[in-house]
Amino acid sequence: MTIIKASPTPALPAPLSETSVIGWMQKNLFSSVFNGLLTIAALYIVYMVVKGMWVWGIADAVWVADSRRECFSINPDGACWAGIFAWVDNIFYGRYPREELWRVNLGILSLFIWMIPLWLPRVKAKISIGLTTVFLYPFLAGYLFSGGDKGIFMQIMLTAAIVCLAGNTIHATIGVFTGRSLPEFLSSLFGKKNVHEKTQRNIFLGIIALSFVSIYVWQMSWSLGGVSWTKWGGLFLTFVVSGIGIASALPLGIILALGRRSKLQVARVLCTSFIELFRSVPLITVLFMATTMFPLFMPEGFVLNRLVQVIIAVCLFNACYMAETVRGGLQTIPRGQFEGAHTVGLGYWQTMGLVIMPQALKHMIPNIVGNFISLLKDTTLVSIIGLFDVLNMLRAIGKDRTWLGLHIEPLVFGALLFFLLCFVMSKYSRHLEEKLSTNQNN
Amino acid sequence: MTETKTQETQKINEQLASAASTEVIIEFNKVNKWYADFHVLRDINLIVHKGERIVVCGPSGSGKSTLIRCINHLEEHQEGSIVVDGITLNQNLKNIDHIRTEVGMVFQNFNLFPHLTILENLTLGPIWARKMPKADAQANAMKYLERVKIPEQADKFPGQLSGGQQQRVAIARSLCMNPKIMLFDEPTSALDPEMIKEVLDVMVELADTGMTMIVVTHEMNFAKTIADRVIFMDAGDIVEENAPSEFFDNPEHERTKKFLDQIL
Numbered sequence: 001m002t003i004i005k006a007s008p009t010p011a012l013p014a015p016l017s018e019t020s021v022i023g024w025m026q027k028n029l030f031s032s033v034f035n036g037l038l039t040i041a042a043l044y045i046v047y048m049v050v051k052g053m054w055v056w057g058i059a060d061a062v063w064v065a066d067s068r069r070e071c072f073s074i075n076p077d078g079a080c081w082a083g084i085f086a087w088v089d090n091i092f093y094g095r096y097p098r099e100e101l102w103r104v105n106l107g108i109l110s111l112f113i114w115m116i117p118l119w120l121p122r123v124k125a126k127i128s129i130g131l132t133t134v135f136l137y138p139f140l141a142g143y144l145f146s147g148g149d150k151g152i153f154m155q156i157m158l159t160a161a162i163v164c165l166a167g168n169t170i171h172a173t174i175g176v177f178t179g180r181s182l183p184e185f186l187s188s189l190f191g192k193k194n195v196h197e198k199t200q201r202n203i204f205l206g207i208i209a210l211s212f213v214s215i216y217v218w219q220m221s222w223s224l225g226g227v228s229w230t231k232w233g234g235l236f237l238t239f240v241v242s243g244i245g246i247a248s249a250l251p252l253g254i255i256l257a258l259g260r261r262s263k264l265q266v267a268r269v270l271c272t273s274f275i276e277l278f279r280s281v282p283l284i285t286v287l288f289m290a291t292t293m294f295p296l297f298m299p300e301g302f303v304l305n306r307l308v309q310v311i312i313a314v315c316l317f318n319a320c321y322m323a324e325t326v327r328g329g330l331q332t333i334p335r336g337q338f339e340g341a342h343t344v345g346l347g348y349w350q351t352m353g354l355v356i357m358p359q360a361l362k363h364m365i366p367n368i369v370g371n372f373i374s375l376l377k378d379t380t381l382v383s384i385i386g387l388f389d390v391l392n393m394l395r396a397i398g399k400d401r402t403w404l405g406l407h408i409e410p411l412v413f414g415a416l417l418f419f420l421l422c423f424v425m426s427k428y429s430r431h432l433e434e435k436l437s438t439n440q441n442n
Numbered sequence: 443m444t445e446t447k448t449q450e451t452q453k454i455n456e457q458l459a460s461a462a463s464t465e466v467i468i469e470f471n472k473v474n475k476w477y478a479d480f481h482v483l484r485d486i487n488l489i490v491h492k493g494e495r496i497v498v499c500g501p502s503g504s505g506k507s508t509l510i511r512c513i514n515h516l517e518e519h520q521e522g523s524i525v526v527d528g529i530t531l532n533q534n535l536k537n538i539d540h541i542r543t544e545v546g547m548v549f550q551n552f553n554l555f556p557h558l559t560i561l562e563n564l565t566l567g568p569i570w571a572r573k574m575p576k577a578d579a580q581a582n583a584m585k586y587l588e589r590v591k592i593p594e595q596a597d598k599f600p601g602q603l604s605g606g607q608q609q610r611v612a613i614a615r616s617l618c619m620n621p622k623i624m625l626f627d628e629p630t631s632a633l634d635p636e637m638i639k640e641v642l643d644v645m646v647e648l649a650d651t652g653m654t655m656i657v658v659t660h661e662m663n664f665a666k667t668i669a670d671r672v673i674f675m676d677a678g679d680i681v682e683e684n685a686p687s688e689f690f691d692n693p694e695h696e697r698t699k700k701f702l703d704q705i706l
Contacts, residue, residue, distance in 0.1 A: 082580070209537070220472060251458060336549060337555065339553060341546075342516065343516075343542060343547040343616065344566060344619055345567050345570075345571030345572065345619060346570060347539055354566060354570065359555075
């Protein structure tokens, strides 16, 4: 006999273990006597560690003092954060002249202003904004940071960067409020609505040229005092090295990865050996090679400053790691995607740029950001070859006469600083992944 | 009434096909191909006329997919010559790119671009390879989406569509390039049974427009309705080549008979 139910079985309430806190604890923490004991032991250890850190780092800590001796006299058992506060400018800017710090701040601020439009809704032409960030911002920042006499090339690039920054910002503001682009807005200013694309472009280019000329004339009227790279230091130097590393590692890595997969024998062999060479040595070796060996091979009188050597070394080293990440991402793209692109007539670069890379990069985001995080941490190695990055600055505190022997607190502070930076990056990569995967269900 | 009309159009199409059939559009001349040691195409000779509809069948591994993939140079042949639309296929990349814009191809696994919307999938080739203005490309794409009866899906992503819909999009994507030849590589093999018909219907409609089509398929009823010629391949050889009526009712070769017994 078969039983046929006319209506669906009503849903039963979920068991207690799935819904209440006590049920969850019973199931996950106290499922047996032994597990219960383990839980209690673990809680005790966590309590001891947290309590110790709390007492040392906050409850007993000294926040205001003029020297380490004073810290000791106030409370010898607590941390002496006063030393960190006294050195905070050194930690962030190194020995950069104190009256010129605004230049560093302005440089970093302008990077944010430059990049904010990338995150805003309704702003068009984000790809050009991104590209100008990579290609023009370095000149603006470079001049702000190092100053000195402007060569003709520097004058042109600096002007272009300023025009571009202003243009981007206006474009983004218009975009947020009206959803239009700068060229569209400009031609409507002249009372020409719905004009042909070409006229629109001409008006836009004309205004750009005009502002280029006026800013060029304006920038000739001032210049900034030179600051030698030897005065750069602290977190600022860390950002410079890792920032350039991050910005160049991805494009270089993509080129190397494509070269390694190329059908051209020469390109493949060159890229493969380059990647394998740099990947098989530690970064510190590459850094020593760049700063001590490399000048030996150069003709006499050829002097490159050490910072540039270090930055090139970091870029090449990370490009090789990035190349392998990109290659891994490319291998996740099925062959059918290449064939699909070929059959609609796309050539090699179009196939790569429009079909393969966008998909591969999406798969690679966690690995790419992982590379960026390790790059940021690896830059502390430049302290070994004598650049005063943030780590070296932190260690210098303990050698300062007033703060002699203050070693633990700066390192704890450094750990917190790096944790914060890396954590933000990794959270942002999670956010990117989710954002990119919501608009396509596959 | 409508029946007589379709009969009439069919007649006109047949006349057109026979009138155009003197123009050769694809020519294989003693083509040989190996995958390492494996001899996958053996001395293939084949002439396809403009407007002809050819069905290629055969057991798996017989080289039928390889045969049609040679036409747009997704596979490289080692010996012999292939001439497509008057252009000889060789290492010249410019020729290959040109031929690929003239030859559309539909795959078993659709190979749509999952990161682009349906409309973007359709306009990518026209905009970048044909340098068509964006607005024109989109209007053209909508026209073809209507023809495959899914204009309402234009803004979705491929992953949100059923297999049958995806395959129809893939057909529309190829048609957007306005090709002279359409190749189909087992277009219904990856589909659930209830979706096969919607794809075949689109293909039959396409055949009625006089498009040159080469179809690798196991759908024998489809072959009977639309094919001008059926080609049977086995172990890299073209074993038999015949009109569908002859091919199915009266196969010449032992191997063909055996194959037909197995699948019918």
